[in-house]
Amino acid sequence: MKFWRKYHPNIGKDDPEYHQAGLLYSILLVFFGVFGLTAILNITVIDAPHIAVFDFAGFILTGLLYFYVSRRGDFALARWLVVSVLALLLMTFAYLSQGSNYSFLWVSVFPPIAFFLLGPQAGAWFTTGVLVCSATMLKGFLESGISGELTLGAFLNFIEVGVAQILLLRHYETSRRMAYTRLEKLSVTDPLTSLHNRLHIDKKLEDLLSSSRAHDQHTSVLLLDIDNFKAINDEEGHLIGDKVLQALAGLLTSMVREQDIVGRWGGEEFLLVCPNTSLSEVTQLADRIIHALNEKPLVNNRKVTVSMGAAVVNESVETMEKLIQLADDRLYQAKKAGKNCLVAG
Numbered sequence: 001m002k003f004w005r006k007y008h009p010n011i012g013k014d015d016p017e018y019h020q021a022g023l024l025y026s027i028l029l030v031f032f033g034v035f036g037l038t039a040i041l042n043i044t045v046i047d048a049p050h051i052a053v054f055d056f057a058g059f060i061l062t063g064l065l066y067f068y069v070s071r072r073g074d075f076a077l078a079r080w081l082v083v084s085v086l087a088l089l090l091m092t093f094a095y096l097s098q099g100s101n102y103s104f105l106w107v108s109v110f111p112p113i114a115f116f117l118l119g120p121q122a123g124a125w126f127t128t129g130v131l132v133c134s135a136t137m138l139k140g141f142l143e144s145g146i147s148g149e150l151t152l153g154a155f156l157n158f159i160e161v162g163v164a165q166i167l168l169l170r171h172y173e174t175s176r177r178m179a180y181t182r183l184e185k186l187s188v189t190d191p192l193t194s195l196h197n198r199l200h201i202d203k204k205l206e207d208l209l210s211s212s213r214a215h216d217q218h219t220s221v222l223l224l225d226i227d228n229f230k231a232i233n234d235e236e237g238h239l240i241g242d243k244v245l246q247a248l249a250g251l252l253t254s255m256v257r258e259q260d261i262v263g264r265w266g267g268e269e270f271l272l273v274c275p276n277t278s279l280s281e282v283t284q285l286a287d288r289i290i291h292a293l294n295e296k297p298l299v300n301n302r303k304v305t306v307s308m309g310a311a312v313v314n315e316s317v318e319t320m321e322k323l324i325q326l327a328d329d330r331l332y333q334a335k336k337a338g339k340n341c342l343v344a345g
């Protein structure tokens with residue numbers, strides 16, 4: 001049931017907000033249905049019109065909120081609105097039932113939702129606020145003796161459970177988010193060189209190409225392969241081979257602009273993606289790389305050379321596949337031409 005995706009097309013399946021959006025729209029729909037149904041029941045069967053008024057208000061409020069959130073599409077605002085309305089409705093319900101039937105326990109569904117939608121920091125503050133308001137209200141009921149079911153013990157248990165929930169959820173949500181951030185970083189990083197991995201660079205390049213086409217800008221790529229890398233491994237050992245890859249990654253990163261992307265494309269292949277860069281500009285960059293490598297050894301007094309193929313987006317090379325294929329064909333030509341050079345056209 002991913003009907004909400006049409007309202008937030010920018011939230012992808014791998015996004016942390018994906019499940020938040022699912023929860024948010026489920027809450028709105030469930031509350032909308034439950035309020036509508038209980039409003040009818042409270043009027044027709046139970047004969048409790050004062051509760052029916054509250055149900056009806058909840059029905060209208062959640063309906064309006066659904067409409068607003070889905071039309072506006074600002075997901076950050078949507079989360080705050082839903083959590084605020086939920087807090088309001090739960091506390092109003094606790095107030096109307098005046099401590100009877102332990103219905104104030106409904107307030108305890110609030111903390112997990114608040115932490116999940118707002119995060120550990122805002123979730124903790126918001127939940128503390130709701131807990132303080134609810135406890136103040138229940139204290140009033142307790143002192144006035146309005147409900148025989150609300151004992152001092154029940155009241156204290158309510159507060160203790162609330163405090164425990166805040167502490168536990170804060171810990172849980174913080175560690176969950178940290179683990180997510182770490183995994184997200186690992187999934188886009190090449191462990192040996194710390195450069196972007198192929199998966200990530202694929203996605204970045206795809207995004208860049210769509211914006212290049214939309215704004216009629218040049219995006220150039222440079223596919224780079226270390227020459228005779230097998231010989232380096234064979235003669236110096238794999239550890240030195242790894243060091244060469246790391247040193248080259250560092251050199252390439254230091255030579256490009258901030259907006260350029262350097263990634264490890266495969267074993268001893270690297271891909272440089274340069275937004276807003278013409279073929280002649282990327283040729284200058286390639287010349288600087290060749291010059292820097294010829295100038296001094298990378299690791300262990302061992303000079304390393306590279307071959308490169310460059311390509312730029314234009315009318316005949318529009319897709320990512322075609323762009324990479326062209327750069328790869330040119331890289332192959334550079335190898336055939338004797339290595340340590342660039343082929344750009």
Ligand SMILES: Nc1nc2c(ncn2[C@@H]2O[C@H](COP(=O)(O)OP(=O)(O)OP(=O)(O)O)[C@@H](O)[C@H]2O)c(=O)[nH]1
Pocket residue numbers: 192225226227228229230231233237238239240241242245266267268335339
């Ligand atoms: N040390 C190390 N070697 C790797 C890694 N990934 C791939 N290789 C090695 O890279 C070498 C690539 O060899 P080839 O494809 O024959 O290429 P080459 O020797 O560079 O020859 P040319 O490309 O024609 O210049 C292989 O020996 C792989 O084992 C890595 O992460 N670390």
